[in-house]
Amino acid sequence: MSAALDIRGLTKEYTAGKPVLRSLDLSIGAEGITAIIGPSGTGKSTLLRCINRLVEPTRGEIRLKGGVGGDVDMAKLSGRALRLARRRIGMVFQEYNLVERLSVMENVLSGRLGYVPLWRAWLRKYPEADIERAFQLLDAVGLPEHATRRADALSGGQRQRVGIARALMQRPDLLLADEPTSSLDPRTSVEVLEMLTRLAAAEGVPVIINIHNVALAKRYARRIVGMSGGSIIFDGKPEDLQDSHLSQIYGGEDWL
Numbered sequence: 724m725s726a727a728l729d730i731r732g733l734t735k736e737y738t739a740g741k742p743v744l745r746s747l748d749l750s751i752g753a754e755g756i757t758a759i760i761g762p763s764g765t766g767k768s769t770l771l772r773c774i775n776r777l778v779e780p781t782r783g784e785i786r787l788k789g790g791v792g793g794d795v796d797m798a799k800l801s802g803r804a805l806r807l808a809r810r811r812i813g814m815v816f817q818e819y820n821l822v823e824r825l826s827v828m829e830n831v832l833s834g835r836l837g838y839v840p841l842w843r844a845w846l847r848k849y850p851e852a853d854i855e856r857a858f859q860l861l862d863a864v865g866l867p868e869h870a871t872r873r874a875d876a877l878s879g880g881q882r883q884r885v886g887i888a889r890a891l892m893q894r895p896d897l898l899l900a901d902e903p904t905s906s907l908d909p910r911t912s913v914e915v916l917e918m919l920t921r922l923a924a925a926e927g928v929p930v931i932i933n934i935h936n937v938a939l940a941k942r943y944a945r946r947i948v949g950m951s952g953g954s955i956i957f958d959g960k961p962e963d964l965q966d967s968h969l970s971q972i973y974g975g976e977d978w979l
């Protein structure tokens with residue numbers, strides 16, 4: 724199985740000499756959903772944000788592989804090359820990051836632009852094929868009749884569905900999801916993860932998802948990566964994740 728992403732020696736220090744990520748190695752292939760679990764402050768968001776360079780890595784390689792753009796080291800890119808490479812990585816956010824005043828359709832279409840400033844979505848005219856794909860995605864996320872509604876009129880679950888459709892709109896080689904269900908109730912969380920799993924499989928996109936809910940991680944991920952103190956201390960199948968690992972990852976065992 725070829726890797727979609729190959730991370731070597733990734734270190735991030737927000738403050739010199741105090742690493743938040745400690746020389747991480749991680750290869751992600753086409754195995755569907757990989758869930759990253761670990762206590763608050765252990766560097767899960769930092770890891771995801773280094774991958775798409777919303778955070779600047781201090782050291783290491785972040786190789787994005789395959790796809791039409793070929794192999795690139797995200798850690799080394801800048802300017803136009805970085806903007807193009809970022810378009811190959813979709814991102815789903817905890818707080819959705821929709822443009823509230825724009826319609827659902829415009830939000831989905833803005834995914835096509837990658838990471839250009841969102842206000843530019845106002846100015847864009849989109850090709851017919853993009854509009855068709857946006858409708859297909861809205862259909863796939865169960866919101867076909869909401870295309871013209873403003874994003875701020877939607878529920879949290881509906882917003883996250885739009886966030887997923889927007890991320891897939893750019894036909895990414897890799898999808899990152901940073902706590903995509905933390906703002907949702909338990910039932911909606913399951914529905915959103917169900918949909919994310921199904922669509923990512925249909926589109927053939929590997930997904931890395933940061934998630935606090937271990938039960939949901941075990942239910943939807945094919946692989947679990949457990950982080951603690953900025954290092955990976957478990958990497959395996961959900962069925963192999965035992966209480967002893969959880970105790971190691973989160974500390975203590977009275978909560979288990």
Ligand SMILES: Nc1ncnc2c1ncn2[C@@H]1O[C@H](COP(=O)(O)OP(=O)(O)OP(=O)(O)O)[C@@H](O)[C@H]1O
Binds near residue numbers: 765766767768770
């Ligand atoms: N922009 C920043 N500047 C300085 N320190 C930061 C910055 N962002 C994160 N940190 C610190 O880096 C560490 C890791 O934070 P990060 O958000 O990556 O953890 P996390 O595992 O995602 O936590 P959570 O599960 O609570 O979201 C924390 O100590 C945090 O305070």
